Amino acid sequence: MNLHQFRFVQEAVRRGLNLTETARALHTSQPGVSKAILELEEELGVDVFVRHGKRLRQVTDPGQQVLRSIDIILREVANLKRIGQEYSQQDSGRLSIATTHTQARYVLPGPVGELRRLYPRVDVSLHQGTPEQVAQMLLDHRADVGLATESLSSYEELVTLPCYEWQHVIVVPEAHPLAQDPRPLSLKSLAEHPLVSYQPAFAGRRRVDEAFAAAGLQPRVALEAIDSDVIKTYVRSGLGVGVVAEMAVREAGALEGLVSRPAGHLFGINITRVAFRRGVFLRHYVHALVTLLSPQLTPAVIDAAMSPSPAGPN
Structure with a gap:
């Protein structure tokens, strides 16, 4: 029994039981992967996988328990390496961050710049994706820390902590009627215009949709994007009223021909969370x-949140 066998089994599950993809990911041969998994099963005395010919079809019931143990073993092996690096290479390493475009563009530059100043020998890898992809990168050990507004708290394997709160703002050209109207914005007044906003998986879009639905309104969404700068560009071109995260209008020059108006009273407060893989x-x-x-x-x-103690926060 060895770590290579454990890694082959774990990666096979991650790759949807596709041994060709497993071998490619681990830079080895498919026959080598198959042989190692069979040898592990023989030593354990149980089948980890159900097979159809040479293909893996599903994980067996005992295989599920084997996988849980393998995950713990490989996680602790990785922890041992990190502990060694922590004390032997205290001021160097690589930090992998998984996050969404909004966080990467508007939130992380300052903290990452300060981190590099404090730890000049720590290199940073930034991986962007949907909130679900951010969670998966943590689960797959491809990221050390995740930052997103949606989804992270729904994974039992992750420890999440509230990082900061934010709200949406409306952006319109300076000459737009909503820019001139002194009254507080209403959902009804917004629904009278085409909207330009985030794709459903990003930046609190779900709250926007829920607010309109609760009011019995169905606004036309003229364009969806993941990038706040893209949204603002199309608002400038007259495509519609923009709904963006407030972080996207804080920088000097971020509005440039646009006016922003707060919309937290319409769509509520969003919480961006930071996440780590448990253990x-x-x-x-x-x-x-x-x-x-x-x-x-x-x-x-x-550390209290990461502690296995039931008294710690999750």
Whole structure:
């Protein structure tokens, strides 16, 4: 029994039981993967997978328990490596961050820049995706920390902490009627115009849709995008009224010909959360980044959340 066998089994499940993809991901041969898995099954005395010919079809019931043990073993092996690096290479390493476009573009530049100043020998990898992809990158050990507004708290395998709150704003050209109207914005007044906003998986779009639905309104969404700058560009071109995260209008020059109006009273408050894979040992520079993002998330708070104790927050 060895770690290579464990990795082959774990990766086979991640790759949808496709041994060709498994071998490619692990830079080895498909026959080698098949042989290693069979040898592990023989040593355990149980089948981990149901087969049809040479193809894997599904994980057996005992295989599910084997997978849980393999996951724990490989996680702890990775933790041992991180602990060694923490004490032998205290000021160096690589920090992998999984996040959405809005966080990467508007929230992370300052904290990441400060982290690099504090730890010049720590390199940063930034991976962008949907909130679901952010969660999956954490689960697949491709990221050390995740940052997103949606989805992260729904995964039992992840520890999540509230990082900061934000709300939506409306952006319109300076000459637009909504820019001139002194009255507070209403859902009814917004629904009279085509909207330009995020795709459904991003940046609190679900709250926007739910607010209109609760009011019995069905606004026309003229364009959907994942990028706030793209949304603002199309608003400038007259395509419609923009609905963006407030972070997207904070920078000097971010509006440029546009007017922003608060919309938190219409769509509520959103919470961006930071997430880690449960049970993972966190290097000190991971703690540092999170504290830079949200000062109340001190190393002690993070460690308490990561603790297996039932008294700790999740």
